[in-house]
Amino acid sequence: MAVIPVPERLLHPMEFPRKLLMGPGPANAPPRVLAAGALPLLGHLHPEFVQIMDDCKSGIQYAFQTENPVTLAISGTGHAAMEAACCNLVEAGDVVLVLCAGIWGHRFADMVDRHDGVVKKLNKPAGETFSLSDIEQGLRAHNPKLLFVTHGESSSTTLQSLEGIGKLCHKFGCLVVVDSVAALGGVPLLQDAWELDVVYTGGQKVLSCPPGASPISFGPAAMKKVKSRKTKIRSFYLDINELANYWGCDGQPRRYHHTGPISNIYTLREALSILAEETLAKCWERHAKCAALLHDGLRQLGLELFVKNPECRLPTVTGIVVPPGVDWKKVADNAMAKYRVEISGGLGATAGKIWRVGLLGYNAEPENVKSVLSALKEGITLQKKSHL
Numbered sequence: 265m266a267v268i269p270v271p272e273r274l275l276h277p278m279e280f281p282r283k284l285l286m287g288p289g290p291a292n293a294p295p296r297v298l299a300a301g302a303l304p305l306l307g308h309l310h311p312e313f314v315q316i317m318d319d320c321k322s323g324i325q326y327a328f329q330t331e332n333p334v335t336l337a338i339s340g341t342g343h344a345a346m347e348a349a350c351c352n353l354v355e356a357g358d359v360v361l362v363l364c365a366g367i368w369g370h371r372f373a374d375m376v377d378r379h380d381g382v383v384k385k386l387n388k389p390a391g392e393t394f395s396l397s398d399i400e401q402g403l404r405a406h407n408p409k410l411l412f413v414t415h416g417e418s419s420s421t422t423l424q425s426l427e428g429i430g431k432l433c434h435k436f437g438c439l440v441v442v443d444s445v446a447a448l449g450g451v452p453l454l455q456d457a458w459e460l461d462v463v464y465t466g467g468q469k470v471l472s473c474p475p476g477a478s479p480i481s482f483g484p485a486a487m488k489k490v491k492s493r494k495t496k497i498r499s500f501y502l503d504i505n506e507l508a509n510y511w512g513c514d515g516q517p518r519r520y521h522h523t524g525p526i527s528n529i530y531t532l533r534e535a536l537s538i539l540a541e542e543t544l545a546k547c548w549e550r551h552a553k554c555a556a557l558l559h560d561g562l563r564q565l566g567l568e569l570f571v572k573n574p575e576c577r578l579p580t581v582t583g584i585v586v587p588p589g590v591d592w593k594k595v596a597d598n599a600m601a602k603y604r605v606e607i608s609g610g611l612g613a614t615a616g617k618i619w620r621v622g623l624l625g626y627n628a629e630p631e632n633v634k635s636v637l638s639a640l641k642e643g644i645t646l647q648k649k650s651h652l
């Protein structure tokens with residue numbers, strides 16, 4: 265058998281350019297958060313670490329505006345939280361109505377299918393959102409047990425209004441799951457007041473943590489469904505009963521379930537304390553102001569916003585129409601090569617058609633807006649010149 269030699273590159277330090285991450289995530293993490301991630305490890309059931317988990321729990325309850333006892337962070341990125349919502353709530357044969365206005369609905373639908381749920385989709389073109397009457401029609405037509413909605417559709421840069429959806433679903437005996445990975449903290453979300461049964465987010469967006477711990481909260485009706493399942497939850501790792509115990513949400517002594525991602529939890533604790541210091545209302549306001557500054561600057565450059573209805577624009581991720589004759593990638597490549605600024609292209613239906621600029625958490629600051637605007641301006645001008 266061949267002997268595998270020592271990988272030569274591992275004998276040298278990592279190459280490490282500093283970049284300004286102005287795409288749809290991850291965002292740059294503040295130095296305080298990075299420093300928290302470098303703290304020495306504790307045991308995952310040591311009392312000091314349990315206290316840090318409890319602090320995270322109350323920070324997530326604040327960020328989500330919920331009193332739900334089953335509030336915790338999933339060990340994994342946003343997709344793991346999405347899978348957790350799906351695997352705990354969907355049983356074979358359950359009808360799930362999925363609102364699709366970009367890639368995230370389709371992705372949840374794929375997960376539902378893997379759990380033998382019956383997927384019904386309501387579709388909107390990229391750039392549009394659902395009205396309550398669209399949703400009501402879907403509920404009447406399909407009589408689902410669960411509805412999935414994406415709050416901030418990062419692929420089509422829309423903000424879906426959530427107000428009224430929870431109440432409407434409950435009138436039809438349907439639970440609602442909200443993906444707020446790209447929106448939470450950047451726009452209001454009131455889980456209890458808006459009757460949202462399950463909400464999840466990611467760490468690396470507005471919270472500006474390294475990816476790896478994803479806040480989620482299950483309300484009482486969602487837990488009732490979990491407790492009354494006829495079949496076993498198909499994932500051990502994401503079983504909310506097990507996780508609720510590990511996170512001290514069920515009043516029982518904590519058992520070992522899995523080894524929590526200790527350093528990720530430290531960073532989440534730090535990010536949530538930064539949010540608590542700033543307050544949610546000020547954080548929402550900062551994102552709104554920066555988005556308005558970006559939108560004004562884009563208009564001055566003669567660029568068009570992808571989402572036409574101002575109320576449906578996601579402040580955390582802005583879609584900009586690529587003008588005819590301009591190669592979006594060359595502009596993004598120029599921004600990266602010259603300024604180390606990340607600007608992203610579209611995703612799914614918007615691929616090749618838009619740029620996406622993130623204003624997420626730590627990065628939602630006026631000077632970063634200026635950097636993006638000047639990088640866009642320069643990239644577009646350079647291309648126009650090369651056409652002459």
Ligand code: PMP
Pocket residue numbers: 288289341342343344346368414416417418419443444445446466475
């Ligand atoms: N949902 C939405 C709306 C997202 O924007 C993302 C990440 N771009 C995810 C889910 C998935 O999160 P992750 O990449 O952290 O798994």
